[in-house]
Amino acid sequence: xxxxxxxxxxxxxxxxxxxxxxxxxxxxxxxxxxxxxxxxxxxxxxxxxxxxxxxxxxxxxxxxxxxxxxxxxxxxxxxxxxxxxxxxxxxxxxxxxxxxxxxxxxxxxxxxxxxxxxxxxxxx
Amino acid sequence: xxxxxxxxxxxxxxxxxxxxxxxxxxxxxxxxxxxxxxxxxxxxxxxxxxxxxxxxxxxxxxxxxxxxxxxxxxxxxxxxxxxxxxxxxxxxxxxxxxxxxxxxxxxxxxxxxxxxxxxxxxxxxxxxxxxxxxxxxxxxxxxxxxxxxxxxxxxxxxxxxxxxxxxxxxxxxxxxxxxxxxxxxxxxxxxxxxxxxxxxxxxxxxxxxxxxxxxxxxxxxxxxxxxxxxxxxxxxxxxxxxxxxxxxxxxxxxxxxxxxxxxxxxxxxxxxxxxxxxxxxxxxxxxxxxxxxxxxxxxxxxxxxxxxxxxxxxxxxxxxxxxxxxxxxxxxxxxxxxxxxxxxxxxxxxxxxxxxxxxxxxxxxxxxxxxxxxxxxxxxxxxxxxxxxxxxxxxxxxxxxxxxxxxxxxxxxxxxxxxxxxxxxxxxxxxxxxxxxxxxxxxxxxxxxxxxxxxx
Numbered sequence: 001x002x003x004x005x006x007x008x009x010x011x012x013x014x015x016x017x018x019x020x021x022x023x024x025x026x027x028x029x030x031x032x033x034x035x036x037x038x039x040x041x042x043x044x045x046x047x048x049x050x051x052x053x054x055x056x057x058x059x060x061x062x063x064x065x066x067x068x069x070x071x072x073x074x075x076x077x078x079x080x081x082x083x084x085x086x087x088x089x090x091x092x093x094x095x096x097x098x099x100x101x102x103x104x105x106x107x108x109x110x111x112x113x114x115x116x117x118x119x120x121x122x123x124x
Numbered sequence: 125x126x127x128x129x130x131x132x133x134x135x136x137x138x139x140x141x142x143x144x145x146x147x148x149x150x151x152x153x154x155x156x157x158x159x160x161x162x163x164x165x166x167x168x169x170x171x172x173x174x175x176x177x178x179x180x181x182x183x184x185x186x187x188x189x190x191x192x193x194x195x196x197x198x199x200x201x202x203x204x205x206x207x208x209x210x211x212x213x214x215x216x217x218x219x220x221x222x223x224x225x226x227x228x229x230x231x232x233x234x235x236x237x238x239x240x241x242x243x244x245x246x247x248x249x250x251x252x253x254x255x256x257x258x259x260x261x262x263x264x265x266x267x268x269x270x271x272x273x274x275x276x277x278x279x280x281x282x283x284x285x286x287x288x289x290x291x292x293x294x295x296x297x298x299x300x301x302x303x304x305x306x307x308x309x310x311x312x313x314x315x316x317x318x319x320x321x322x323x324x325x326x327x328x329x330x331x332x333x334x335x336x337x338x339x340x341x342x343x344x345x346x347x348x349x350x351x352x353x354x355x356x357x358x359x360x361x362x363x364x365x366x367x368x369x370x371x372x373x374x375x376x377x378x379x380x381x382x383x384x385x386x387x388x389x390x391x392x393x394x395x396x397x398x399x400x401x402x403x404x405x406x407x408x409x410x411x412x413x414x415x416x417x418x419x420x421x422x423x424x425x426x427x428x429x430x431x432x433x434x435x436x437x438x439x440x441x442x443x444x445x446x447x448x449x450x451x452x453x454x455x456x457x458x459x460x461x462x463x464x465x466x467x468x469x470x471x472x473x474x475x476x477x478x479x480x481x482x483x484x485x486x487x488x489x490x491x492x493x494x495x496x497x498x499x500x501x502x503x504x505x506x507x508x509x510x511x512x513x514x515x516x517x518x519x520x521x522x523x524x525x526x527x528x529x530x531x532x533x534x535x536x537x538x539x540x541x542x543x544x545x546x547x548x549x550x551x552x553x554x555x556x557x558x559x560x561x562x563x564x565x566x567x568x569x570x571x572x573x574x575x576x577x578x579x580x
Contacts, residue, residue, distance in 0.1 A: 028171035045199065046168060046195060048200060050200075
């Protein structure tokens with residue numbers, strides 16, 4: 001199973017922000033962390049992470065600086081801002097609401113389904 | 125890099141290295157991805173290649189997988205383009221744009237306003253005589269035309285507040301023009317003619333922002349709009365001028381003197397209509413100038429810097445300005461040009477873009493302009509006392525002060541940006557916050573100075 005495109009797009013910003021709360025990071029490491037966290041279920045098109053990071057930066061949710069990797073390559077590091085933490089908290093509230101609603105709906109549906117399959121049995 | 129210290133990460137063979145270079149060149153050639161963004165993507169690609177090689181893949185395989193994972197360049201470049209190039213414009217268009225074209229046809233509506241603006245140029249002839257009262261006649265024409273432009277933008281934005289502001293400003297401007305007892309030869313009417321349009325232009329800006337005049341993004345867009353509108357008007361004027369010249373020549377060849385009709389009707393109508401058409405073109409054909417305007421700035425900023433450097437050398441060599449009357453006005457105009465280049469340059473850059481040679485050049489330009497202004501002010505300082513204050517002098521000095529404050533702060537902010545490698549944010553904040561100052565000063569000169577000097 002792979003996570004669908006729309007869901008991936010919707011969850012990208014909160015995931016990136018959450019990963020950055022673990023500390024300053026850079027693009028490739030963020031992608032690697034996403035794979036780790038999702039056991040490979042979330043497969044981003046890696047290149048699309050950068051426009052997202054820049055969008056977050058324009059919105060003031062992350063800050064970036066240029067540094068160097070261990071091997072001396074130019075590398076851009078990202079860090080979450082206070083505004084970003086606020087944004088992340090808001091994401092969490094919204095996702096919690098969605099997940100709770102889905103859970104309730106699926107719980108009821110499962111019950112309804114089991115009831116529906118049992119009834120004929122009772123009637124017979 | 126082909127000189128690994130052996131620190132970490134396996135190295136790739138030269139032919140794979142060449143592949144990476146080719147991939148990078150291909151990405152750069154697209155234009156949509158800025159070099160810094162491309163650096164970032166390359167770092168990502170190399171990081172992925174190293175990881176894959178560490179897990180046992182050959183360098184060639186690792187490169188192929190890494191490129192695949194990074195996504196097609198098309199897709200990535202498109203995302204970057206969406207994110208960057210048209211940022212604020214697009215937001216505004218997406219916010220308020222889509223419904224406007226549907227309002228009984230964007231083009232017929234625009235043409236209606238263009239005709240109204242054309243008629244507005246001749247409307248003063250109902251109350252004023254173009255010959256005896258030329259300055260007031262022009263002042264009233266300009267007021268009415270700008271009122272129509274503001275009305276057009278208010279209509280485009282479907283903003284009631286903007287419509288009311290446009291109407292009130294037009295009526296107030298017209299009332300002032302008619303109520304003030306200007307004489308055709310007065311200095312104050314010329315000053316009003318130069319300053320009232322600036323105040324009215326900010327009303328145009330209010331309409332442009334759809335009433336959201338406090339929004340920094342909207343102000344910045346209005347600055348861009350102003351620059352692009354000027355370019356469109358200049359282009360239309362150039363084309364119109366050629367057409368008028370050819371028409372006159374042909375009619376003359378036919379033995380008909382078309383000049384009176386052309387200068388009394390055709391040229392004013394054309395000029396009036398052009399203001400609305402240009403305002404419409406700036407938005408409708410956004411892509412056309414969006415890329416030209418920054419190029420123009422880049423061409424003219426170095427030229428202006430060179431010209432200013434030459435003027436400075438001349439000022440030092442000759443020991444400063446001699447004639448003080450025209451000097452201040454000339455320097456004021458120069459400062460306006462410099463400010464225009466600064467505004468255009470910063471409005472074309474990404475807010476987060478790193479400081480570079482453009483910033484150094486702009487800083488040099490602004491500092492040179494300030495130094496020249498110091499020469500001009502020094503030449504005048506001695507004479508203000510003995511010559512007394514005239515409306516012209518107050519207007520010129522006030523404008524100089526307005527520009528001086530802006531440019532001094534601009535130079536300071538450029539310096540800070542270059543020293544700390546900061547973002548463009550402080551400069552953008554300063555310039556957008558300063559916009560109302562121009563309108564306020566223009567209003568003072570147009571409204572308060574004439575009565576203070578008894579309409580001299």
